[in-house]
Amino acid sequence: MSETKSSLVHNFNAGPSILPKEVFEEASHAILNFNNSGLSILEIGHRTLLFQQVMDEARSLATELMHLDSDHEVLFLHGGASTQFMQVPMNLLNENESAAFTDTGVWATKAIKEAKLFGHTEIVCSGKENNYTFLPKKFNVPDSAKYLHITTNNTIYGTQWQDLSLFYQFKVPLVADMSSDILSREIDFNKFDLIYAGAQKNIGPAGVNIVVVNKNILGKVSRSIPTIMDYRNHIEAGSLLNTPPVFAVYVCMLTLRWLKGQGGVAAIEKINNAKAKLFYDTLDSLPVFKGKAAKEDRSRMNAAFIIENTELEKEFLDLCKNEGMVGVKGHRSAGGFRVSMYNALPVESVKALTDLMKEFANKKG
């Protein structure tokens, strides 16, 4: 077999993004012959036992890795996280009610925009004035809010709520967009009533969302919900209401298996912390570079930074390119640089990048 691309390239893409090499290998076999069925994973029926087992295992691995209690159901749904921006309020918010939001970036803003189609919204804090480089921590959430929506990790700006217990004190259900840091660190997932994440950042390929929902918050709105948008129907159908994205769910299942094999979330968190420490320590030691996010809010998944002398930007990017480093350029709305260090990114890739940064800084110093 030819050498896989992932061993030659350091992939810092923000999403779709790196997955474990073992997952690519197993998935490629399954495309030719899935579980010795003589069929490709791409051609099996979603109601076959073969796929039923995949879906069941994916759901149960997610439940296990997040230590979810029996009120919380795991679903794999179509549409990307952006669909959840509307599906959440459609299922939870009546027209005369208000949902509270932390405005911490573009994705939060989009979630707010969609919620307005279904009810009222209240922004309890906003980092907009500071270009979302830090997370405002002084705010209040009224008991009358139907729920509080947060974005745990702000992919574009490289900020991440470090202390989620900040949100546990409020009396309202907690909803979180965890697209870019789900299963990267130990948190009490049961504190959340609804969690959603596009898989393509940390747990699988594009094309599927993981949704975790506390059954007890459903069935409380007066509107009619279209069949395919109603979480209750998906729960009842075991996440097989209609044809799911079969291959995407399968690859998520493989990645969850891999994560369990690594020792689960606690073990991966240690590695993620080590990667982030290596990166930020290097960044802070080199005056040529500058971190964008406030130190206390720095994301362990996405690091955003700049070179103050913007004339050197291209040179640094070219250097990265020559060394096989992809995905170093910042989001089109933010500029500068961003490197994503998701679960599957080996520490060696961060080492290679930080060595390159040092070399660059020495030359420019």
Ligand SMILES: *Cc1c(COP(=O)(O)O)cnc(C)c1O
């Ligand atoms: C990428 C991202 C989204 C959008 O995901 P899609 O699957 O493209 O709709 C939403 N929220 C966050 C935090 C993200 O990082």
